[in-house]
Amino acid sequence: MHDPHSERMSSGETRAASGLALVFAFRMLGMFMVLPVLATYGMDLAGATPALIGLAIGAYGLTQAFLQIPFGVISDRIGRRPVIYGGLVIFAIGSVVAAQADSIWGVIAGRILQGAGAISAAVMALLSDLTREQNRTKAMAMIGMSIGVSFAVAMVVGPLLTRAFGLHGLFLATGVLALVGIALVAFVVPKATAHTRHRESGVARGEMLATLKHPDLLRLDLGIFVLHSILMASFVALPLALVERAGLPKEEHWWVYLTALVVSFFAMIPFIIYGEKKRKMKRVLLGAVATLMLVELFFWEFGSGLKALVIGTVVFFTAFNLLEASLPSLISKVSPAGGKGTAMGVYSTSQFLGSAMGGILGGWLFQHGGLGVVFIGCAALCALWLAIAVTMREPPYVTSLRLPLSPQAMRETGLAERLKTVPGVTDAVVVAEEAAIYIKLDKEILDRTALERLVNPAPTACEA
Structure with a gap:
């Protein structure tokens, strides 16, 4: 497998x-x-x-x-x-x-x-x-x-x-x-077993005006x-x-x-x-x-x-x-x-x-x-x-990332705001209907694996 x-x-x-x-x-x-x-x-x-x-x-x-x-x-x-x-x-x-x-x-x-x-x-x-x-x-x-x-x-x-x-x-x-x-x-x-609702590859009508x-x-x-x-x-x-x-x-x-x-x-x-x-x-x-x-x-x-x-x-x-x-x-x-x-x-x-x-x-x-x-x-x-x-700003050199959220992470409040304070993270938004978080990060500053641990920490012994 x-x-x-x-x-x-x-x-x-x-x-x-x-x-x-x-x-x-x-x-x-x-x-x-x-x-x-x-x-x-x-x-x-x-x-x-x-x-x-x-x-x-x-x-x-x-x-x-x-x-x-x-x-x-x-x-x-x-x-x-x-x-x-x-x-x-x-x-x-x-x-x-x-x-x-x-x-x-x-x-x-x-x-x-x-x-x-x-x-x-x-x-x-x-x-x-x-x-x-x-x-x-x-x-x-x-x-x-x-x-x-x-x-x-x-x-x-x-x-x-x-x-x-x-x-x-x-x-x-x-x-x-x-x-x-x-x-x-x-x-x-x-053949696909399920449809993935995904804001990185599809249009979200709520985002159109912005x-x-x-x-x-x-x-x-x-x-x-x-x-x-x-x-x-x-x-x-x-x-x-x-x-x-x-x-x-x-x-x-x-x-x-x-x-x-x-x-x-x-x-x-x-x-x-x-x-x-x-x-x-x-x-x-x-x-x-x-x-x-x-x-x-x-x-x-x-x-x-x-x-x-x-x-x-x-x-x-x-x-x-x-x-x-x-x-x-x-x-x-x-x-x-x-x-x-x-x-x-x-x-x-x-x-x-x-x-x-x-x-x-x-x-x-x-x-x-x-x-x-x-x-x-x-x-x-x-x-x-x-x-x-000429009037555009130098673009941010960041990568887009979507991480699925565990039920425990979904229950947390202010997860996106806390992540924005992490050096290397420039933006984050939780999408409840997808049980996922979308993040923009600078790979030269922040390691993806470390970020995944922050978003979905491993359960403690008592939680397991």
């Missing part, structure tokens, strides 16, 4: 985390593969205009943004699996609709349906049901890595698949990936909104710039993205290590936003040849990947005890709204002003973000 207190993941936890990470990866692969090709191949569709291409790129973000929190709440009531199965079926139907479309409006309808399969919150909730407290962070990190890898793979595989099979084949492939996700949930992911009023969380929400707006707008412009300015055939774009993603992955790692080890994440964030602004201006002024566009794309993805990796970590640090799940829900909604806004804005700007105006618009968004990010 597996030791319930072991820090190592059990075989069931490993299956759950890897299976759900693959479900996430396949679904996001289906979303992202369209990005590098729709601006170039989509213009052959009936009724296509740059503005409508932009709408097709960002359309999934609209339904995703509005449905992901409600789907998470529904999964609390009817179960995680029905919501996940239903969401993947909707995604597959959207893929078929887009694959069968001969007009841009058919592709837009398919993308809207793809976004309606909003299963992110339900998947994270199922992960909480299937993993123990001490291993949940590792499991969530596996999902985070799977999303990053799927983005990198999509940038390369999308152009290759479209070159071989056209947009119809690309969308059919995304539908197949959704069906593979259903098979993974059915046959690989273990989250929406939190200044530093709002700055980070604006950040991810702008970051994904810039990503989508740039993918209206970049593929067209490679064709029109650099003369690179659309069938050859895959190597530009492959080069940029491989180089940028290794280039960003030292900055993440510096920010975390030296506790200078604000400096790293501001530097990355400023770099993103400068690279958009570089595209505008100098992006007329292949060499310049490739160099710019490498720098763009270095700054983008650095910010994409840093912002969720900052949300975790800044959110109050017991508020991380709600904060991440609002953050994800902001991200998807940014994707929708970026596609629509990028297409509109290109149609009315050309490539240069898209790059100028992206630089202006970065400047706005930079002006607001």
